[in-house]
Amino acid sequence: MTEVTLDTIANLAKKRGFVFQSSEIYGGIRSAYDYGPLGVELLRNVKEAWWRSMVQERADVVGLDSAIIQAREVWRASGHEEVFTDPMVECRNCNSRFRLDKLDDPDQCPTCGKRGQFTEPHEFNLMFRTHMGPVESDENLVYLRPETAQGIFVNYENVRRTNRLKLPFGIAQIGKSFRNEITPGQFVFRTREFEQMEMEFFCAPEEADEWFTYWLDARMRWYLDLGMTEESLRLRHHDADELSHYSSGTADVEYHFPWGWDELEGIANRTDYDLRQHTEFSGEDLRYYDQEKNERFFPHVIEPAAGATRATFAFLIDGYAEETVNDETRTVLRLHPRLAPYKAAILPLSKKPELIELAERVADGLRKRWMVELDVTQSIGRRYRRQDEIGTPYCVTVDFDSLEDGAATVRDRDTMAQDRVSMDKVASYLEERLV
Numbered sequence: 001m002t003e004v005t006l007d008t009i010a011n012l013a014k015k016r017g018f019v020f021q022s023s024e025i026y027g028g029i030r031s032a033y034d035y036g037p038l039g040v041e042l043l044r045n046v047k048e049a050w051w052r053s054m055v056q057e058r059a060d061v062v063g064l065d066s067a068i069i070q071a072r073e074v075w076r077a078s079g080h081e082e083v084f085t086d087p088m089v090e091c092r093n094c095n096s097r098f099r100l101d102k103l104d105d106p107d108q109c110p111t112c113g114k115r116g117q118f119t120e121p122h123e124f125n126l127m128f129r130t131h132m133g134p135v136e137s138d139e140n141l142v143y144l145r146p147e148t149a150q151g152i153f154v155n156y157e158n159v160r161r162t163n164r165l166k167l168p169f170g171i172a173q174i175g176k177s178f179r180n181e182i183t184p185g186q187f188v189f190r191t192r193e194f195e196q197m198e199m200e201f202f203c204a205p206e207e208a209d210e211w212f213t214y215w216l217d218a219r220m221r222w223y224l225d226l227g228m229t230e231e232s233l234r235l236r237h238h239d240a241d242e243l244s245h246y247s248s249g250t251a252d253v254e255y256h257f258p259w260g261w262d263e264l265e266g267i268a269n270r271t272d273y274d275l276r277q278h279t280e281f282s283g284e285d286l287r288y289y290d291q292e293k294n295e296r297f298f299p300h301v302i303e304p305a306a307g308a309t310r311a312t313f314a315f316l317i318d319g320y321a322e323e324t325v326n327d328e329t330r331t332v333l334r335l336h337p338r339l340a341p342y343k344a345a346i347l348p349l350s351k352k353p354e355l356i357e358l359a360e361r362v363a364d365g366l367r368k369r370w371m372v373e374l375d376v377t378q379s380i381g382r383r384y385r386r387q388d389e390i391g392t393p394y395c396v397t398v399d400f401d402s403l404e405d406g407a408a409t410v411r412d413r414d415t416m417a418q419d420r421v422s423m424d425k426v427a428s429y430l431e432e433r434l435v
Ligand code: GAP
Pocket: 146, 147, 148, 149, 179, 181, 188, 189, 190, 191, 192, 193, 194, 195, 196, 198, 263, 264, 265, 266, 303, 305, 306, 307, 308, 309, 310, 311
């Protein structure tokens, strides 16, 4: 496995157009990033793979897309207004601010190195605040959602009733969330605007422990099935003092990032906390009626909560490899074909018009099914290296023989093996391999 640093990935991401600093021409805004042409494809593919496994392939989960701005009462009921805070300290010497629980040494400032200069910790609420409408008054205060989950809880009864759902069932959502993190950083790992992929799985209280174990296993398998290295993934159960205010048990899927093990996804047993809170605050009875038992009760909830942008970053790191080929270093991004931004690159061997025209025809045929790139510039060796570096699983090269024999050379990113394939069979050749 190649040891990869944060700088290596950040440089690749910028050089190849995966991720750019937000507002870069104005000096950049800290902790917000823009996804370029390759990044947006990778991110979309990660979200699509999650949706497919969590919604499309399951009979017991449906989707939702709720609003980012919700009634302030939602966040009062959920507990976020009161307790969604991090302990913040400020250095009296250099005025830098830090999250106390993330400091290596709680007495020494990482910026100026001075000891004993921190203020008393102050609980800082992470929700972004804004106002609805033209008047900036306390009555019009609203928040940008810090998690997608609450949009699911407040729609629980709408979704259950309109879709005639019976327990157990899940509601899944992908979308942006916002947190005014005190110490964002490590590139796109912790940002103030990010995307989440969350699913709330509602079940009978006595089945919650079983479903919790089920989802731990299912979520680990998802990363592994998409090619993530087994040694770089682990499950870590939270100690009681780490648990969020709503959780009776949480385990994190952790990835071995360049700086060490860190959270990729949290899977929590949220009990009946949220449905009870929203029942109390809204006055709507969100209990479930079990017809067979003639009983009303609050379902319990198991929540696998993943970060779409964070997972995308982890897949980038995990796929990155450097290897020596013919005394030269080859950089290759071994992304799972389902995640790769482009599934194939079509390369005419030279810029002769008849080869370009042929390559365009091949590319147009494939483009209807997959994201492909037609690349006509630079030497063929350089073009292969560029495609390796952005993770394109196959390169299809048309040459002068192609004009005669109607075949192209298909090169495999990982093995670099080449096959001569009839041009009318290239699509089926790729289809068999792009699982
Ligand atoms: N609804 C539960 C919840 O939001 P969380 O552990 O706070 O739980 C879930 O967040 C996931 O969202 C995290 O595991 C992480 O992947 C992602 N996430 C959270 N904060 C983030 C941030 N500031 N930047 C990027 N991703 C973040």
